[in-house]
Amino acid sequence: MVFLGILDDKHLQHVPATVVLAEEEHLRTAATEGLKRDPKNPDIILIPQPSADPNDPLNWPYVKKVVVISIIAFGSVLYAAVLAPLLSPALVVIAKEFDKPVGEITVISGYMLLVTAASGPIASAVSRKWGKRPVLIVSSLFGLLGTIIGSATRSYEGLTAGRVIQGGSISAFESLVISMIGDLFFVHQRGGFMTLIQFILAAASNFSAIIVGPIAGNLGWRYLFHMLIAFTALEVILLILFVPETTYIRDHRYDIDELAEDNLEDLAAAEKRHAGGKGVETSVDGVARVDTATSVPPALRPKKTFIQELAFINGTFSDDNLLQLLIAPFAVCLNVTVLWFVLLTGGISAFFVAQSYDIAPIFMAPPYSLDPAGAGYLSIGPFLGGLLGALFMGATLDPLIKWCAKKNNGIYEPEYRLLGMIPSIFAGIGLVLFGYTCQNHFSYYVTATFHGMDLFGIVCATVACSAYVIDAFRDMSSEIFIMNMVVKNLLFYGFSYFVNDWTEKNGPAIVFYVFGAIAFGMTFSTVIFFFWGKKYRSFWHRHNLLKKWGIRTHAEF
Template sequence: MVFLGILEDHKLAHVPATVILNEEQSPNHEVTAGLKHGKGKNADIVLIPQPSEDPNDPLNWSPTKKLVVISTIAFGSILYASVLAPLLSPALVVIALTFNKSVGDITQISGYMLLVTACSGPIICALSRKYGKRPLLVASSAFGLLGTIICSATNTYNGLLAGRVIQGFSISAFESLVVSMIGDLYFVHQRGLYMTLMQFILGAASNFSAIIVGPIADNLGWKYLFHILIAFSAFETLALFLFVPETAYNRDHRYDIDELVDDKLSDLAAAEKRHEQLGSGGDMKSTAGESDVVRVETHNSTSPAHRPKKTFIQSLSLYNGTFSNDNLLQLLIAPFAVCTNLAVLWVVIVTGGLTAFFVAQSYDMAQIFMAPPYSLSAAGVGYLSLGPFLGGLVGSIFLGSTLDPLIRWCAKKNNGIYEPEYRLLGMIPSITTTIGLVAFGYLCESKSSYYLTAFTHGLDLFGIVCAAISASAYAIDAYRDMSSEVFIVNMVFKNLLFYGFSYFVNDWTARAGPGTVFYIFGGMGAMMTLTTPVLYFWGKRYRSYWARHNLLEKWGIRTHAEM
């Protein structure tokens, strides 16, 4: 049995995603000594995946360049994935009065936007697999800018609907591709921090925007929400074009030692040693393993170590060739096909379902708190989002500061071997999701203090953020070869739920009361969270089973662009 109760597998000599992380504790020290390692305090950490010798490999980019890229796409995620969907929530009643519509009609505007987001997701995934992430990110930001301009200029209900629908095309890339980009840029031992950042943006940052947009809608009018957003959207579109090069990269699959059944570490270490000899002036022709070096490196006949580094102007190209030989139909099917993997399906349902319950709360906020006995203004409703914002912030800081050290500690105790299931230990705090949802419903039903409702609102988001960070990090580490498809189908599932809730949650709350609604959501959240131990204890055995019975391979659907 593996440390902390994970059940060992006896079918494969090496289960994909089980890797040597801490070399000092590993019995295979001699094998891993020839591989690339971290620097400084991480000098004993084996880099997973192993970077190639190509200076254009995103894993080889400087820390500064990576930080600029991740900061730019994080800002885009704030604008499009976090702010757009709940942008109108504090002002729903105000907009309904403007157009002489019901609150449900205005909620459905955002619902249609999210429906477009869900439907465009598989297309975004297919095109990003074929042509890379950069052109999709730039195009998505441009759609966001165009939709915002239309919403800013319109004076009709249909005009607002059209603008929001166009904005919907901007969301899916910033809700899914940016998460998989963490796997493009960072190694296993670094991903927890950046995964925390992205999940905080996707799960909690929207609440801070509500604090701002409420007063804006009250004091300046709801159209100023779009007037102001235009400047930020234009800045993001320009920054993406200038500072976010393509992160998709086709390195030889043997470097992806976290994805292989036979990792052949000794062969890879030998190839690395030959690279060092070549790099120090050794004669390539005199090297017996010359063909092996090229074969291990890439399909290209040119050794990556001798490729020229792209210039800044070259990095601005929106077309960088193709990254998959599969046709677009196969790539369109792939996000749905990955759900045949039960672990992936679990990640999609749990993270999507818990997030949807939180979004349902945002739909109800104006309806509950602008009515007696609270009788708050749009600004007042916006200020209530301070509770979930702080809850999400605390959850992000807590898991962001503990998850990577925790998995390194677990690997150290496990003879230096890292199991992705250790990431699921971060699911433990997510039980607060159920406590928060049930308490929120009870307090709203009994017309209790809105300070208490804001606290319980924060409590459930604390748990949701912990669940999202933990499950998403597990998905990247355990099934990195499918990460783009996983987060695309996760985004599709979430947004379809958001769209469905926009049709009935307001009427349901008015009819049954907030208590009934959130008791049901809380109970469903508990059932989802309590399934975690099954995946934790049996996850490694299932990874082995999937490696031996991969349905995608049997159907001819590839999720890894191995050339």
């Protein structure tokens, strides 16, 4: 048994994803002495180990990494955070203009999210084959085109067309962006960036509602599209100029978090050969790449120029056919931990989206009788709740896992990330109290407070779980987050059909009591994966169905 009661495994010498993270100088061994470490904190071993290639994204200057992830985060704000709730404060106004029930206007956003879900596996397959850069650029162009159509339309059908086209932009900025954190940053650096992205995906949409409500009420809902055009065009330009390809084929020995046998001595020897400019045929546990006498050693590869990094496609990163790549996101759900993650984060996020569907019908009707601007201002509560959740997780998650690793003799277990699930209990509490206070017509200050409480818990849950799976199963991270996005958006689409009618028929209390109860069950299920997660990681490595069926995931080169 390891620190905090995580059950140990007896089958493997080294369970993949269990790694030496913190090692004080006087405890270093011959095997770990040659490993690269954080220059600012020499006790921290870099996981995964960067190669000697200057084009390896792990070797990029930290400022460049931050610029890249900031541009992608800006795209996530525009497409993953703003687009879905863009029309929520104006649903009643649009329904009156087109003489349609509110439910039919809500379903337009549902169609957009259905397209998002359907395009996810395609984005995954193409990114696996030709990299993430072309997928991100094409996705941003879909967002720009759909926004232009939405700004010019004068009909229900035109608005539907614009929203459907916008749906093609969302999947990449909801899923690939998270796996890019694994491309660019080491394990001990990921928590803060994961928190930022999850805050954008879960909470930033509420800040947009604060803005779009007054715009829709004072200028008209079409101005939402007019103003968005400038931002989407800027994102296209920034992507083209400043976001190089982050997919990189690295010798599998460097991925010391994914191997069942460390072979650290062999890795250190290979590093010395590479540094000396020699290429020697090597093989490790049947999984390493081969360095031949004719290959260019990583240390001698020329650094790409700015113009070379502008290439739309940077080569082929997988020899698999597209059909096999399309299947991979669905196949990863054969892993029980992945399935749990997909259902938990998808379900808990869908409950929050259901609240956004209900905001206009509840608060623009008596006794509240708010206008679109007032309905938009109600999002201040969840925005602040999400912000507090993000700040809390950003400040505590990485220091917490470092502390746990040191208490565990320097050994890091990904399950330590799940300690961040403890505050997620507020998701269930907030959902239940939100339903109760809406049903009994409490002040909208009170309802907004509980709305913020549940988003605080949701942000904590999504950050903790996302950080856990990217550390525990990094070799499947692209497919995992694509599938997460698919399930979420299918749930969003499904909820758009019945949530408004269910709330109108039974009242908000019943609706959110049900959602809250399910959220509690999801939260408490974390206990299973915290204590038995390491054993299951070992079991999965020894009985990996994907390998048996010949389905490869993104890092298995």
